Amino acid sequence: MAYLRTEDLIPSDKVGIRLQLVNTKIGYVEMDYIIEQxxxxxHILNAISPAFTSSFSFAEFILDYVEDTR
Incomplete structure (x- = not known):
């Protein structure tokens, strides 16, 4: 089993962790959000929070999407 060691770390000015959805079937990192219903x-997958998840315009988009698909 692999372990992360101190010597594995590289100094960087970039700070933070952001989850990113990976399509394991094709080995591709998804760059956009995905809607599953x-x-x-x-379900809104891969939405960058809180930028997307607290946006009123995004909420309106999702409501319109749900209404159009029913």
């Missing part, structure tokens, strides 16, 4: 739920 069932009859009773809507």
């Amino acid at each position: 069932t009859n009773s739920s809507v």
Whole structure:
């Protein structure tokens, strides 16, 4: 099993961790959000929070999307 060691770390001015969705079927990092919907739920995948998730215009877009797909 691999472990992260102190000597594995490289100094950087970039700070923070951001989750990124990876399509494991094709080995591709998804750069945009993905909407998945069932009859009773809507899931927004890969949305950068809080920029997308607290945006009123994004909420309106999702409501329109759900209405159009029903």
